C-alpha cells in the first residue's frame with residue numbers, strides 16, 4: 123500500500139479531547155498525534171518514531187489501536203488501510219541485563235515446571 | 245541450542261490442545277507461557293460453558309483447564325512457565341526469557357537455599373504454533389487513565405485468580421459476553437454493579453447471560469456511553485449520556501453514578517506481533533478483531549512450519565480455540581511425518597465438523613451485524629431482551645420452552661438460537677427437546693413427566709431453566725431457580741420474589757435449598773410465591789438484601805421493596821390477599 127503524500131489535510135483545528143493522554147507509557151496526547159499527522163507523519167512507523175507513542179513499557183499493547191484510530195480519522199481513511207508499525211523483538215520490555223545474559227539450553231534437557239530452567243548453563 | 249519437534253507459544257486452551265494432539269503421536273513438544281500458571285484465559289472462567297458434550301458444555305472453564313493440563317501431562321508435553329517468548333527468528337528459532345535456578349553452593353545456608361535470575365535462551369523447532377491469545381481493547385474518555393478504570397478481563401483476573409475485589413461499586417461498559425459474564429461475577433464477588441452500558445442500540449452478548457444480570461437488578465443503558473470519569477487520584481464517579489445513531493452525545497441525557505471502578509469490555513485484539521515478526525502474511529482488514537495471520541483451516545500460515553490457533557488467529561471463544569488447537573496439532577503431526585495422512589484426515593474432519601457446529605446460530609460469525617427478527621423456528625425474537633436484558637412478561641409465553649401444565653414442570657427461558665444443548669442431555673425423563681440441530685430452542689417434550697430432580701436447572705449454562713409448580717395449595721405456587729451466590733439462603737427464610745427485571749414483585753418463602761455434587765456448585769432454591777407470580781418470580785432476595793445493608797438492591801430498588809413490605813399482610817407469602825396486593829405492587833414497581 124503506497125502512502126499518498128500529496129493529500130491536503132487542511133489546518134489542524136483544535137478538537138475536543140486534544141489534551142487527553144492516548145499513549146500512557148510515553149504520555150502522548152491526542153492533540154500531539156493529530157498535529158504529527160498534519161506535520162506529515164502519515165504512517166504508524168513515522169508516528170512512533172516522531173512521538174515515541176507505542177514505544178514504552180507496554181509496547182503499544184494498549185494504545186496502538188487508539189493511535190491508529192486517530193491517525194486514520196485525520197487522514198480520512200479506515201484504520202485497516204493504515205499499515206501497522208513493524209513488530210520487533212523483544213516482544214515484551216526486557217531489562218538490558220537480561221538481554222545481555224544469553225544462555226545455552228543443553229540439548230535434551232528436561233524443562234522443569236516452575237520457572238523453567240533445569241540444567242541450563244549460564 | 246535445544247531442539248524439539250514442536251514449540252507452542254501460549255498455554256491457553258488452543259496451545260494446550262494442540263500440544264496434546266501432537267505429543268500423542270510421539271512428538272517432543274515444549275510449551276512456553278509467560279504466566280506462573282498455565283491455562284490462559286480458562287482459569288478465570290468460573291462459569292459453565294455452552295456448546296454440547298463434545299465441546300465440554302456445562303463444565304466450568306477452569307475445570308476444563310485442569311482437564312487439559314492433566315491430558316498434557318499424560319501425553320508427555322513439557323510446559324515451561326514464567327517463560328516469555330520475545331522473538332521468532334528465521335529457521336524457526338525461538339528466543340525466550342526465563343528463569344535460571346542456581347542451587348545453593350553446598351546447602352549450608354538454609355536461609356539461601358537457591359537463587360533465581362533471568363536470562364535469555366534460544367530454542368529451535370521443526371514447527372512452531374503461535375497461540376498467544378488476545379489483549380483487551382480500550383476506549384478513550386475524560387479520565388480513562390485514572391486508577392479504577394480497568395479492562396473487564398483485568399477485573400476478572402483480580403477476582404478469580406487473586407481473590408481481590410476490584411472495587412465496591414462498578415459500572416460496566418460493554419454488553420458483549422465478556423461484559424455480561426464479568427458483571428455477573430462481580431455480583432458474585434459481592435460488588436455492586438451500578439449499570440451496564442453500551443453505545444450500541446442492542447445487547448451484544450447472549451440473552452441468557454444478560455437475563456442473569458438483569459434479574460439481579462442491574463439496569464441496562466443501551467445507546468449510552470461514558471462521557472467522563474470523575475476523580476483526582478482515583479475514580480469517584482462516572483457520567484454517561486445517550487448517543488444518537490452516529491454515536492454523538494445527545495445533550496441533556498447525562499446520568500451520573502457514584503462508583504469507584506469502571507470496567508471496560510469493548511472487545512479484544514489478537515496478540516499477533518510474533519507472527520508478523522516471523523514474516524507471516526497478515527490480514528489487517530479488521531475482520532478477526534485486529535491484525536491476524538492469513539491461515540488455512542489448520543492454522544498454517546504463509547511461512548512453512550509456522551502455525552497459529554485460537555484468539556490470535558481471530559477472536560472467538562475458548563470452545564472454538566480448543567478445536568482449532570487440536571486441528572493444528574493433527575496437521576503439524578502430519579506435516580512432520582508423525583501421523584499418516586489418512587489417519588490425520590479422519591480426525592481432522594471430525595474436529596472440523598465440531599467447529600462448524602459451534603459456528604451456528606444467531607451469534608455465528610456470518611450473522612454478525614445482521615438484523616435478526618425471528619428465531620430459526622419463526623418466532624419473533626424478544627426485543628425487550630435486546631434493550632433491557634430480560635424477556636418481557638408479554639413476550640415470554642411465545643417460546644417453546646415456556647408452557648403451562650399441572651404439577652411440576654421445567655420452564656426454559658432460552659429464547660435465542662445459540663449452540664448449546666446440555667439441558668437436553670441432562671433430563672433422564674426426556675422432558676426437554678432440542679434435537680440434532682444444537683442451535684434450536686429448547687422445547688418441552690409433549691407427554692413427558694417431570695420428576696423435579698433439578699438436573700436441567702443445574703446444567704443450564706445460561707441459568708435459564710426454572711422448575712415451576714403453578715399450584716401447590718390454595719393460592720400458592722413454587723418456583724425452583726438456580727442460585728450461585730453465598731451465603732446460601734436456608735429453608736424457612738423469608739424475602740422477596742424478584743421479577744426478570746430484578747424488581748421485588750411479591751413476598752417469597754424459601755421452602756427448599758438443594759446442593760449436590762451433580763449440580764456442580766449451582767444451588768437449587770425453591771421458593772413459595774403467590775399463584776399469579778409463578779411465571780413472574782425468577783429470583784430471590786432476602787429481606788435484609790432488599791431493605792438493609794448497602795447491597796445493590798437496597799441502593800437501587802429500595803423504593804419497590806418498601807412498597808412490598810408495607811403492602812404485604814399476613815404471614816404466608818402466598819395467601820390470596822397477599823397475591824392481590826402483589827399485583828398492585830407490581831404495577832407500582834413497574835413505574
Ligand SMILES: Cc1cc2nc3c(=O)[nH]c(=O)nc-3n(C[C@H](O)[C@H](O)[C@H](O)COP(=O)(O)OP(=O)(O)OC[C@H]3O[C@@H](n4cnc5c(N)ncnc54)[C@H](O)[C@@H]3O)c2cc1C
Pocket residue numbers: 213253254255256257258259276277278279283284285286289291292293294327328329330375376377378396397400421422425426515553554555556560561562563564565
Ligand atoms: C472475560 C472473558 C470471558 C470469557 N468467557 C468465555 C466463555 O464463557 N466461553 C468461551 O468459550 N470463551 C470465553 N472467553 C474467551 C476465551 O477465554 C478465549 O477465546 C480463549 O481463552 C482463547 O484461547 P487462546 O488459547 O487462543 O488464548 P489465551 O487463553 O489468551 O492464552 C494465551 C496464552 O499465551 C500467553 N502468551 C501470550 N504471549 C506470550 C509470549 N510472548 N510468550 C509466552 N506466553 C505468551 C498468554 O499469557 C496466555 O496465557 C472469555 C474471555 C474473556 C476475556
Ligand code: SF4
Pocket residue numbers: 653654670671672673674675676693694695696697698699700701711
Ligand atoms: S427436573 Fe429433572 S425430570 Fe424435570 S425436566 Fe429437569 S431434568 Fe427433567
Ligand code: SF4
Pocket residue numbers: 452656657658664665666667668686703704705706707708709
Ligand atoms: S436452556 Fe438449554 S440451550 Fe438454553 S442455555 Fe440452558 S442449557 Fe443451553
